[in-house]
Amino acid sequence: MYGGGYIFEESKNGKSEAEDSEKLERFESKIAAGEKIEPSDWMPAEYRKQLIRMIEQHAHSEIIGALPEGTWITRAPGFRRKLALMAKVQDEVGHAQLLYSAAETLGKPREDMINDLITGKSKYSNVFNYPAVTWADTAIIAWLIDAGAIINQVANSKGSYGPYCRALERICVEESFHLKYGHDNVVFLATGTPKQRDMVQEALIRWWPPIMHFFGPSDKISVHTETLMRWKVKMASNDDMRQKFLDMYVPKIWELGLTIPDPLLKKNETTGQWEYTEPDWNEFKKVINGDGPCNKERLAVRRNAEEKGEWVRRALMRKDERYTVPFA
Amino acid sequence: MNGINDFTEIQTEAAKNLLYRLADDQLILGHRNSECTGLGPILEEDIAFSSMAQDKLGHSQALYQLLHNMGEKDPDTIAFTRKVNEYKCCHLVEYPIGEYDFSLMRHFLFDMSEAIRFNMLSSSSFEPLAKIARKFKGELKYHTMHAVTWINQLGTGSGESPFRIQKSLDVCFPLALGIFEPSKYEETLISEKIFFGEKALQEKWLEAVIPVLKNAGLVIPDIENVTAAYGGREGIHTEYLKPLIDEMTEVYKIDTGAEW
Amino acid sequence: MSIKSIDPRITRENLSDVADQNPIKELNHWQTYEVFHQTKKGDHHIHVGSLHAPNAEMALILAKEQYARRYECVNIWVVKSSNVFTSDYDDEDIFETTPEKMYREAGGYKVMEKINKYKKERKGV
Ligand SMILES: [Fe+2]
Ligand SMILES: [Fe+2]
Numbered sequence: 224m225y226g227g228g229y230i231f232e233e234s235k236n237g238k239s240e241a242e243d244s245e246k247l248e249r250f251e252s253k254i255a256a257g258e259k260i261e262p263s264d265w266m267p268a269e270y271r272k273q274l275i276r277m278i279e280q281h282a283h284s285e286i287i288g289a290l291p292e293g294t295w296i297t298r299a300p301g302f303r304r305k306l307a308l309m310a311k312v313q314d315e316v317g318h319a320q321l322l323y324s325a326a327e328t329l330g331k332p333r334e335d336m337i338n339d340l341i342t343g344k345s346k347y348s349n350v351f352n353y354p355a356v357t358w359a360d361t362a363i364i365a366w367l368i369d370a371g372a373i374i375n376q377v378a379n380s381k382g383s384y385g386p387y388c389r390a391l392e393r394i395c396v397e398e399s400f401h402l403k404y405g406h407d408n409v410v411f412l413a414t415g416t417p418k419q420r421d422m423v424q425e426a427l428i429r430w431w432p433p434i435m436h437f438f439g440p441s442d443k444i445s446v447h448t449e450t451l452m453r454w455k456v457k458m459a460s461n462d463d464m465r466q467k468f469l470d471m472y473v474p475k476i477w478e479l480g481l482t483i484p485d486p487l488l489k490k491n492e493t494t495g496q497w498e499y500t501e502p503d504w505n506e507f508k509k510v511i512n513g514d515g516p517c518n519k520e521r522l523a524v525r526r527n528a529e530e531k532g533e534w535v536r537r538a539l540m541r542k543d544e545r546y547t548v549p550f551a
Numbered sequence: 552m553n554g555i556n557d558f559t560e561i562q563t564e565a566a567k568n569l570l571y572r573l574a575d576d577q578l579i580l581g582h583r584n585s586e587c588t589g590l591g592p593i594l595e596e597d598i599a600f601s602s603m604a605q606d607k608l609g610h611s612q613a614l615y616q617l618l619h620n621m622g623e624k625d626p627d628t629i630a631f632t633r634k635v636n637e638y639k640c641c642h643l644v645e646y647p648i649g650e651y652d653f654s655l656m657r658h659f660l661f662d663m664s665e666a667i668r669f670n671m672l673s674s675s676s677f678e679p680l681a682k683i684a685r686k687f688k689g690e691l692k693y694h695t696m697h698a699v700t701w702i703n704q705l706g707t708g709s710g711e712s713p714f715r716i717q718k719s720l721d722v723c724f725p726l727a728l729g730i731f732e733p734s735k736y737e738e739t740l741i742s743e744k745i746f747f748g749e750k751a752l753q754e755k756w757l758e759a760v761i762p763v764l765k766n767a768g769l770v771i772p773d774i775e776n777v778t779a780a781y782g783g784r785e786g787i788h789t790e791y792l793k794p795l796i797d798e799m800t801e802v803y804k805i806d807t808g809a810e811w
Numbered sequence: 812m813s814i815k816s817i818d819p820r821i822t823r824e825n826l827s828d829v830a831d832q833n834p835i836k837e838l839n840h841w842q843t844y845e846v847f848h849q850t851k852k853g854d855h856h857i858h859v860g861s862l863h864a865p866n867a868e869m870a871l872i873l874a875k876e877q878y879a880r881r882y883e884c885v886n887i888w889v890v891k892s893s894n895v896f897t898s899d900y901d902d903e904d905i906f907e908t909t910p911e912k913m914y915r916e917a918g919g920y921k922v923m924e925k926i927n928k929y930k931k932e933r934k935g936v
Contacts, residue, residue: 264900293818306608313588415810
C-alpha cells in the first residue's frame with residue numbers, strides 16, 4: 224500500500240541528460256497515445272530513474288507496511304480475525320515481492336533496493352512510522368490506509384510502465400479484500416461493546432493526521448511534477464487523491480457515529496471540495512526524514528529479517544550463476 | 552461407519568480426546584509459525600510459510616468445529632478461553648520459533664506426521680473425521696513437498712547450513728517423538744477403527760522421515776537413546792505454552808462478551 | 812539497550828536500539844525465474860510474473876504460493892529468466908504486415924458467384 228507521498232527528485236523537465244531528441248519525441252508520443260513502455264524499450268534516463276525511485280518506495284511501503292498490522296498478528300481475537308489478518312499481512316509481503324520484481328526490470332536488483340531501504344537512503348510511506356497501539360489501530364489501518372492506497376494504486380495502474388501496471392492490477396484485486404476486511408473490522412468495533420467503541424474511536428483519532436499526510440504535501444508546495452505527469456509516472460495530483468478519499472470515506476466514517484478529529488472538516492457544497500485543517504507538513508517532513516515514532520524500529524526489524532535470512536540465501540547460492548534481471 | 556450419534560460414551564470420549572490433541576497441535580504450531588509472517592528470510596518463503604501457518608489454523612478450526620458438533624463449546628471459545636493445562640498439544644509445537652532452521656525442521660517433522668496421520672484418518676470409521684481428513688489432503692501434500700525440498704537443500708547446502716540443520720534435528724527429534732505420546736484411549740480408538748494408533752503412526756513416520764534426512768546428509772539420532780518428550784497430551788506443558796496462550800488471548804479477553 | 816516494541820514478536824528479537832547505518836555486505840542474489848500458470852487444463856499457460864529462487868525445484872515450490880495461492884491454477888511452469896529469448900521492441904515493425912494478403916484469409920475465397928452463374932447457365936441448356 225502506498226499513497227501519493229512519493230519523494231520524487233527535482234525533475235529537470237526531462238532534459239537532464241542530452242537525450243536523443245528524436246527518440247524522446249517518439250517515446251512521448253507513444254505515451255500520449257496510451258501505449259505502454261516495456262523494460263527493453265528506449266526510455267529517458269530521467270524516466271528510468273524516477274520510476275525506479277517510485278516503484279521502489281512503493282515496494283518498501285508494502286514490506287514495511289506489513290509491520291504495523293503484524294504487531295497484532297499473534298493477538299488477533301478469534302479464528303476469523305486471526306486468519307484474515309495473517310492473509311492480509313501476507314498479501315502485503317506478496318505486493319512487495321511483485322513490486323520489487325517490477326522495479327528490477329528497470330535494472331536495480333532487489334538486494335540493492337533492500338540495502339537502500341535499511342540504510343535510510345530510500346524512503347517509504349510515512350504512515351508506517353506510526354505505531355499500531357491497539358488492536359483497533361489495525362482495523363483503522365486495514366480500512367482507511369488501504370482505502371487510500373487503493374485510490375493511489377488504481378490511478379497508477381493506468382500509468383505508462385508495463386510491468387508496474389501489471390503488478391498493480393493484481394495488487395488492486397487483493398486490496399479490495401483488505402478494504403472489506405478492514406471495514407468489517409471497524410464496523411464490528413464501532414457497533415460493539417462500549418470498550419470496543421472507545422478503542423476504535425481512539426485509534427481513528429491517532430490515525431487521522433497520518434491519513435491526511437498519506438497522499439503527500441499539497442500540490443501547491445510539492446516538487447514540480449509536470450514532466451512526470453506527462454510521462455504518466457505520476458498519475459494524479461496529491462490534492463485530487465485526498466479529495467477523492469475524503470469524498471468516499473468521510474461519510475462512511477460518520478455513519479458509524481465516529482468523530483473525526485478535525486473541527487474544520489466539511490464539504491463545501493458550492494465547490495464540491497472538502498475543506499479541512501491543513502495537515503502539519505513539518506511533522507510530515509520530520510517523520511519522513513527519520514524522526515518519527517517508529518522509524519528506527521521499522522528499519523531495525525527489516526535489517527534483522529535480512530540478516531537472519533542471510534545464511535539461508537547463502538546456503539543455496541550457486542557460485543557459477545549470475546543474477547539476471549526479470550524480463551517482464 | 553460411525554456418525555456423531557452412533558458412539559457409546561467411552562467411544563465419544565476417545566474420539567474427543569483425539570480431536571483435542573490434533574486440533575491443539577495445529578492451533579499452537581499455526582500460531583507459532585504465524586509469528587514469521589512479514590519477518591521471513593526471503594519474501595517468497597515468507598509468503599509460503601505464512602500460507603502453511605494459515606492452513607494449520609484452518610485445520611484446527613475445522614477440528615474444533617467437529618468437537619462443537621459433538622457438544623463441546625464453539626471453536627473460538629475452545630481455542631481462546633481454556634486454561635493452559637487443558638490444552639493437549641505436544642511439546643514440539645510449543646517451542647519458540649527460534650532461528651529459521653529450527654522452524655523448518657519442526658515444520659518438516661510435524662507435517663510429515665500430519666500427512667501420514669490424516670491419510671490414515673481418511674479411512675477412519677468415524678465418518679465426520681474421515682471427511683475432514685480427506686479435505687486436508689492437498690494442503691498437507693504441499694506442506695510436505697515444501698518441507699522435504701527445504702530440508703534436502705539446506706542439509707546439503709553450503710556454509711553453516713548443514714551444521715544448523717543437523718543441530719535443529721538433534722533438538723527437535725525427541726520433541727517430535729512426543730507427537731506420538733499414547734493416550735489412555737489408544738485401545739478404544741484402534742478397536743473401533745477410529746484411528747490406527749500413535750504407535751503405528753510413529754512407525755510409518757520413521758519410515759518416511761529417515762530416508763529424507765539421510766538423503767539430506769544428516770545423522771539420524773539414535774532412537775534407542777532418545778527420551779521422547781511426553782506430557783503434553785496429559786496437559787503437562789513446557790514453560791513456553793503459558794506465555795503463548797496469554798499473548799494469543801490478550802485482545803479476546805479484553806471483552807469476552809464482545810463479538811470481534 | 813534493546814528495542815521494546817508494542818509487537819511482542821519484535822521485543823523477543825532483542826534488537827539493538829542503536830541504529831546501524833551500514834549496508835549489509837554480500838546480500839546474495841538468487842536467480843530470477845519467470846512464472847507461467849495454467850488456469851485450467853486445455854488453456855494456455857500465461858506469464859504471471861517473476862521470482863527469486865536458487866533453483867527450479869525451489870522456484871516451483873515458491874511460485875505455487877506467490878502466484879497461485881489465490882487463483883485457480885492446475886499447473887505452473889518456471890523458466891530461468893536468462894533462458895528466455897525475446898524479440899526486440901525496436902523491431903516491432905516486423906509484425907506489421909501489408910493488409911493485401913487475402914490469399915491466406917478465409918474471406919479471400921468467394922466462389923458462390925461463380926457457382927450461381929454456372930447453375931444458371933446449366934439451367935439454360
Ligand atoms: Fe498492498
Ligand atoms: Fe493492502
